[in-house]
Amino acid sequence: MSSSGSIGVFDSGIGGLAITQEIRKLLPNEDIIYVADSLHAPYGEKNDAFILQRCMAITEYLISQNVKAIVVACNTATTSCIEALRERYSIPFIGTEPGIKPAVLNTKTGIIGVLATPRTLKTTSFSALADRVALNIQVELMPCPDLVQQVESLKLDYDAAAEVVRQYVQPLTEKGVDTLVLGCTHYAHLLPVISRVAGPQVRIINTEVAVAKEVMRRLNHAKLNKADLKTADLNTASTELAATRFITSGNQTHFQKQVDVLWGAGFTVAGF
Template identity: 55%
Template sequence: MADSAAIGIFDSGIGGLSVARAVRELLPDEQLIYVADSGHAPYGEKTDEYIYQRMQAITQHLVACGVKAIVVACNTATTAAIKELRAQYSLPIIGVEPGVKPAVLGSKTGVVGVLATPRTLLTPAFAHLAERYAGQAKIILQPCPHLVPMIERLELDCAALRKRVTGYIQPLLAQGADTLVLGCTHYNFIADVIADVAGPAVSIVRTETAVAKQLQQRLAQAQLLNSGAKIGADRFYTSGDAGLFNQQLLRLWPAVATALPL
């Protein structure tokens, strides 16, 4: 595997772009290939088997593109089937999970709220994660079924979004939560709104930078960090509406990019 090969990143939609931006900032010489599986979103309404089939299909596409590592930039996909994916492929595969550990360690009140999609909160993998730290803090799970569709529509700071966020956060604050975990990569794009609604006394835990650092570490261990200048432009694929994805990229990606059909 050449160290100049690209890094593959995928999500059910645009949430993983927040992880891709963190990777781009940390590893500016790496080429990225991003896949938004919007034609099969939301993953939260799908079975583990269906999600794994989509993960396989996207991974096969990325492997055919010659990537040297893959980031599963979706909490639902990570908790649903990343173990099975790693068992099938030998290249480094990095997932994401809610930052419960740093939230518990940083909480002063000992009450941590986790904002995530209903599907993520129901997975055995997340249950095990929460149980691991339940003895150190009170962990309150808050499903947020309406946020991902609003973010996909680029409703990133409007009255309707703030109303939804307030409805999800207020019960957590009422129970003493001083730390909120963003358990979906989509939520990174509304982190400022969540912080504003929660107030200055509440800490917001995000994980996209930690994922980028883990990727950097894995590539370094495998001697796959790009040792030269970036080769080729980043590529963006979607299984959904390319026109919509182009609008999303125009808003959320720091450079000119064009969506390609998957």
């Protein structure tokens, strides 16, 4: 495995772009390939066998593109099948899991809430995570079947999203939740709306920065980091030579619009 390879990132749709933005900030010299499995989004409504099948297909594609590490930028895919992926492939996988531990450390009321897809909340790995770190903290779970599609449709401003967000957040705040975990990468794109609906007394926990730091740590540990830079230098390094590619299994015209809105214009998307 050569340090000349790209970092592969994938999600069921555009949720993982929030993580990819943090990776780009932290590792500006690294080439990135982002795959959105938009044709099959959302994963939160699929069974584990189907999710694994899709994750393997995307992994095979990314390996064919000479990636040196793969970020599973989807909580559902991570909790459902990342261990199976690690057993099948020798490439490093970095997963994404809900930030229950920092929520537990930050709560004052002893009650935290988790917003996630129905599939994530049903996985044994999520239950194990909650049991392991929650201790004597009350964890209120809220399945949110509509929020992924809200994001995929780019209905992200307050007027477009407040009503659907409120139906999930308000029941949690009424139970005394003071810390709210975003357990799906898509939800980061609704952070301003979720924060406003929840109110200033509720702290929101998401994990994009933590995942990006773990990517850097894993690349450094495996000596796969393209640039031999100190952490303090990474944010100011030149990005001129770093390429970012956007790939989708779905409608390329719609994906192009999503990338233009969430990442910026000037990037051409492709299909796989």
